[in-house]
Amino acid sequence: MTGPLKKVIIVGAGPSGLLLALRLAQQHIKVTIFEATPAPSDQPRATHYGIPAVWELRRAGVLEEMRKDPECFQFDVMCWRKLDGTYLSGMDTRDLNRPGKPYDDRITVLTLNKVIKVLGEMVAKCEDATVKYGYKVLAGVEQDEEKAWVTVQSQDGTVEKHWADYIVGCDGASSQIRRSLFGDMEFPGYTWDHQIVATNTYYDFHKYGWEDSNFIVHPEHSFMAARIGATEPLWRVTYTEVNGLTNEEILARQAKKFEIMLPGHPKPGDYKVILTSPYKIHQRCATSFRVGRYLLAADAAHLCNPFGGLGLTGGIVDVGGLADCLIGIHQGKTSDKILDEYSRVRIEKYKTIIDPISSENFRRLWDQDPEKALEKDEFLKLLKNNEGNVELSSQMQLGSLGILHDFSASFDGNKPAGSLSEKVDISAVTVTPVVN
Numbered sequence: 204m205t206g207p208l209k210k211v212i213i214v215g216a217g218p219s220g221l222l223l224a225l226r227l228a229q230q231h232i233k234v235t236i237f238e239a240t241p242a243p244s245d246q247p248r249a250t251h252y253g254i255p256a257v258w259e260l261r262r263a264g265v266l267e268e269m270r271k272d273p274e275c276f277q278f279d280v281m282c283w284r285k286l287d288g289t290y291l292s293g294m295d296t297r298d299l300n301r302p303g304k305p306y307d308d309r310i311t312v313l314t315l316n317k318v319i320k321v322l323g324e325m326v327a328k329c330e331d332a333t334v335k336y337g338y339k340v341l342a343g344v345e346q347d348e349e350k351a352w353v354t355v356q357s358q359d360g361t362v363e364k365h366w367a368d369y370i371v372g373c374d375g376a377s378s379q380i381r382r383s384l385f386g387d388m389e390f391p392g393y394t395w396d397h398q399i400v401a402t403n404t405y406y407d408f409h410k411y412g413w414e415d416s417n418f419i420v421h422p423e424h425s426f427m428a429a430r431i432g433a434t435e436p437l438w439r440v441t442y443t444e445v446n447g448l449t450n451e452e453i454l455a456r457q458a459k460k461f462e463i464m465l466p467g468h469p470k471p472g473d474y475k476v477i478l479t480s481p482y483k484i485h486q487r488c489a490t491s492f493r494v495g496r497y498l499l500a501a502d503a504a505h506l507c508n509p510f511g512g513l514g515l516t517g518g519i520v521d522v523g524g525l526a527d528c529l530i531g532i533h534q535g536k537t538s539d540k541i542l543d544e545y546s547r548v549r550i551e552k553y554k555t556i557i558d559p560i561s562s563e564n565f566r567r568l569w570d571q572d573p574e575k576a577l578e579k580d581e582f583l584k585l586l587k588n589n590e591g592n593v594e595l596s597s598q599m600q601l602g603s604l605g606i607l608h609d610f611s612a613s614f615d616g617n618k619p620a621g622s623l624s625e626k627v628d629i630s631a632v633t634v635t636p637v638v639n
């Protein structure tokens with residue numbers, strides 16, 4: 204199919220669904236989002252957006268809006284440490300801004316609830332986008348040559364059927380759309396033996412000379428401490444815990460864990476935890492991101508542990524590419540075969556970059572002897588080697604752009620405005636990690 208799209212339905216008003224709706228509505232494609240919950244989510248999840256995500260957010264006009272929030276900032280240094288705080292090696296993101304290096308879209312920090320708020324406000328201003336909160340998409344898929352349908356239940360129990368040219372599942376890790384397409388248990392991959400506990404914690408790590416983002420290598424007490432407040436000492440402290448603990452057990456152990464892990468070995472009262480949320484973590488990818496008129500993007504399509512900083516970053520990049528494809532179809536510049544390419548390329552990027560790098564980033568924290576890390580861990584050795592070398596450090600950081608793909612390069616006509624290949628020569632970059 205080529206030519207004007209009448210309507211796209213997106214399932215889920217998380218960050219990926221809202222960003223997709225925004226990109227499509229900006230090109231006057233009518234879009235409806237059905238979101239099961241009555242209001243946007245406030246869970247402590249993403250905080251750091253990698254360079255490829257920042258590139259996508261900028262071209263959608265979102266980065267500019269995010270930066271209006273006083274808590275939005277670009278952090279300076281990330282590093283790896285031993286449990287006693289000893290610095291191992293790290294990377295200075297300011298190397299991208301040194302003289303002669305004008306790259307201003309470094310890894311950007313803003314808590315996900317605030318990004319969702321920005322996206323929600325931008326979508327609300329688009330005439331062609333409607334967000335329906337409190338509308339849950341039920342099991343089942345139905346499509347023919349011209350349309351696809353979803354069955355939706357509103358909070359008062361009313362059940363309705365809605366059609367669209369395409370239906371995109373942006374409905375997160377437990378995606379109903381993915382389960383309806385492939386089966387409830389069909390999400391290939393695995394669940395890690397560790398669970399993680401994400402907290403938002405007030406504590407002044409800078410007082411102890413810690414950098415903006417710190418990863419602590421230790422077999423039992425590995426964790427990340429990353430600044431998430433620009434104007435206040437609010438930090439994301441995420442630590443690994445044994446699987447199987449109940450929430451009560453996790454909370455009961457937290458004070459002892461913090462005393463062991465945090466610099467200065469604080470007691471409760473020396474810090475303030477304002478949010479604690481345990482997560483099971485997975486590496487999983489759907490077998491296809493397209494089945495006819497149904498598409499999948501972001502967490503609905505693939506999952507990785509958050510220590511790669513590639514979760515939503517990968518999802519945002521999916522959405523940017525998928526928006527280009529749907530806009531290309533709408534504008535008659537490509538056929539719907541581009542959607543098969545979307546599925547093929549995004550799965551390949553997951554399997555060759557996102558999955559291996561995020562897995563390595565997680566294992567690095569607990570699956571090695573911290574005393575030997577600087578001798579044996581190739582990544583930490585590479586960082587050490589790059590320290591003080593602006594050129595190598597910049598190349599390494601921009602290497603993360605390798606998860607982008609320019610779908611518009613396969614279009615027949617002109618590329619959509621702001622297409623990737625006009626801005627970034629991705630053939631010139633090699634693939635290296637972004638970490639948050």
Ligand SMILES: Cc1cc2nc3c(=O)[nH]c(=O)nc-3n(C[C@H](O)[C@H](O)[C@H](O)COP(=O)(O)OP(=O)(O)OC[C@H]3O[C@@H](n4cnc5c(N)ncnc54)[C@H](O)[C@@H]3O)c2cc1C
Nearest residue numbers: 215217219239248249250251340374375501502514515516
């Ligand atoms: C602790 C933690 C830290 C993280 N940190 C980072 C980070 O720093 N950087 C990063 O890039 N990533 C990070 N991630 C990953 C990131 O948070 C996720 O990748 C991202 O939230 C996924 O967005 P999404 O829009 O795909 O899905 P979601 O945010 O899960 O949104 C899905 C939406 O769909 C709705 N929905 C579900 N089912 C239905 C249905 N049947 N009908 C209608 N609506 C439905 C849900 O209510 C929800 O609103 C982190 C994750 C965790 C757990």
